[in-house]
Amino acid sequence: MLPELKDLNSFRDALLRAPGPDQDAVNGAADRNGQLTKPPGALGRLEDLAIWYAGWRGDARPQISAPQVIVFAGNHGVTAQGVSAFPPEVTVQMVMNFEHGGAAINQLAKSAGATMDVHALELDRPTADFTAGPAMSEAEVLAALRTGWDAVDATADLLVVGEMGIGNTTPAAAIACALFGGDAADWTGRGTGVDDAGLANKTRVVAEGVALHGGTGDGIEILRRLGGREIAAMAGAIAAARVLRIPVILDGFICSSAAACLADIADGALDHSVAGHQSAEGAHGAVLAKLGKRPLLNLGLRLGEGSGGALAINILKSAVACHSGMATFAEAGVSDG
Missing domain, CATH: 3.40.50.10210 (Nicotinate-nucleotide-dimethylbenzimidazole phosphoribosyltransferase (CobT), large domain)
Known part of the structure; x- marks a missing residue:
């Protein structure tokens, strides 16, 4: 819910008080990323983007639909x-x-x-x-x-x-x-x-x-x-x-x-x-x-x-789709090492 902007100081205050990302979602997304059916880091920056996005949406397996x-x-x-x-x-x-x-x-x-x-x-x-x-x-x-x-x-x-x-x-x-x-x-x-x-x-x-x-x-x-x-x-x-x-x-x-x-x-x-x-x-x-x-x-x-x-x-x-849609090694029945 957005606070009312009564004056410029209330705008500054809203920005200073704004929440950060959900660390549990960041951790969950990073953990999931490590289990996906690909070599570690193989999707490069797409992996970082998906984890970043997950943290701000508070969902370790997010989607972009709107x-x-x-x-x-x-x-x-x-x-x-x-x-x-x-x-x-x-x-x-x-x-x-x-x-x-x-x-x-x-x-x-x-x-x-x-x-x-x-x-x-x-x-x-x-x-x-x-x-x-x-x-x-x-x-x-x-x-x-x-x-x-x-x-x-x-x-x-x-x-x-x-x-x-x-x-x-x-x-x-x-x-x-x-x-x-x-x-x-x-x-x-x-x-x-x-x-x-x-x-x-x-x-x-x-x-x-x-x-x-x-x-x-x-x-x-x-x-x-x-x-x-x-x-x-x-x-x-x-x-x-x-x-x-x-x-x-x-x-x-x-x-x-x-x-x-x-x-x-x-x-x-x-x-x-x-x-x-x-x-x-x-x-x-x-x-x-x-x-x-x-x-x-x-x-x-x-x-x-x-x-x-x-x-x-x-x-x-695409980054989020790969992160959330790919199977993990366990889900796919693929050996991870």
């Missing part, structure tokens, strides 16, 4: 500074495409047997330009966090969150730079494909935002000052899943930057998550390294929408 994909959409005031190759109107158009089933994420969610939900967050009212002041007020970031928090289906057994928001690699880069340090150029990439002049301009914008807001508070305060509504909603959903002990597959650079805000608040805040993929956005690998997450896939994706995370659902499903 994955959920949620896409959040938001618009950004900072796009007025020319940081994207596309206009903000595309956000609205793509939301309609999601709702009509025409986007890549619709196909990937369907292929993975996942339900898909779309939440557009005040697209007619972009966040403020973070080079001039905070992107959101406390009330605005709390509302966005609540949207994500409330969007998670408590009956889901796996979660992927994605985003749509023209210009949102800019706030993602600013968040990463503010949280992890370094130069703006270390974290700023081409996003939807800006040219060299566009990249230089985008890097300038990120540097100005970090100079204004960096070092002003924890991950949630950085999220408020430099983020966007859809980024905050992703953070809210990932946090809700942590409280509900629903495993999460992280998507790309923007999703990982949202997750990093949670990791800054509480040790272990992302223990229930794995990285679905490493995207082609240059700094994504660096963010994953900072978070201690090794990606499951590396296919050159740079779409967003939750696409890489959704694609990885079947990897995790």
Whole structure:
């Protein structure tokens, strides 16, 4: 059961108090893994994934039958500074495409047997330009966090969150730079494909935002000052899943930057998550390294929408299916040595 988010401190408190994995289930799953009809370690990382998943679901022999994909959409005031190759109107158009089933994420969610939900967050009212002041007020970031928090289906057994928001690699880069340090150029990439002049301009914008807001508070305060509504909603959903002990597959650079805000608040805040993929956005690998997450896939994706995370659902499903469906040596009547 999720607690009510009354204010930002109640969000922080919920994350700090979130339960860990069920150690009995971890031990039971590890014991079962050692008895399956295969040489020890023969399924490589799939074995670790299955045991990890079992612990968070509290079941030594789990199944994945109800994955959920949620896409959040938001618009950004900072796009007025020319940081994207596309206009903000595309956000609205793509939301309609999601709702009509025409986007890549619709196909990937369907292929993975996942339900898909779309939440557009005040697209007619972009966040403020973070080079001039905070992107959101406390009330605005709390509302966005609540949207994500409330969007998670408590009956889901796996979660992927994605985003749509023209210009949102800019706030993602600013968040990463503010949280992890370094130069703006270390974290700023081409996003939807800006040219060299566009990249230089985008890097300038990120540097100005970090100079204004960096070092002003924890991950949630950085999220408020430099983020966007859809980024905050992703953070809210990932946090809700942590409280509900629903495993999460992280998507790309923007999703990982949202997750990093949670990791800054509480040790272990992302223990229930794995990285679905490493995207082609240059700094994504660096963010994953900072978070201690090794990606499951590396296919050159740079779409967003939750696409890489959704694609990885079947990897995790396969890991769990092998773990729970394979016979043990005793069950199969096979000699184990």
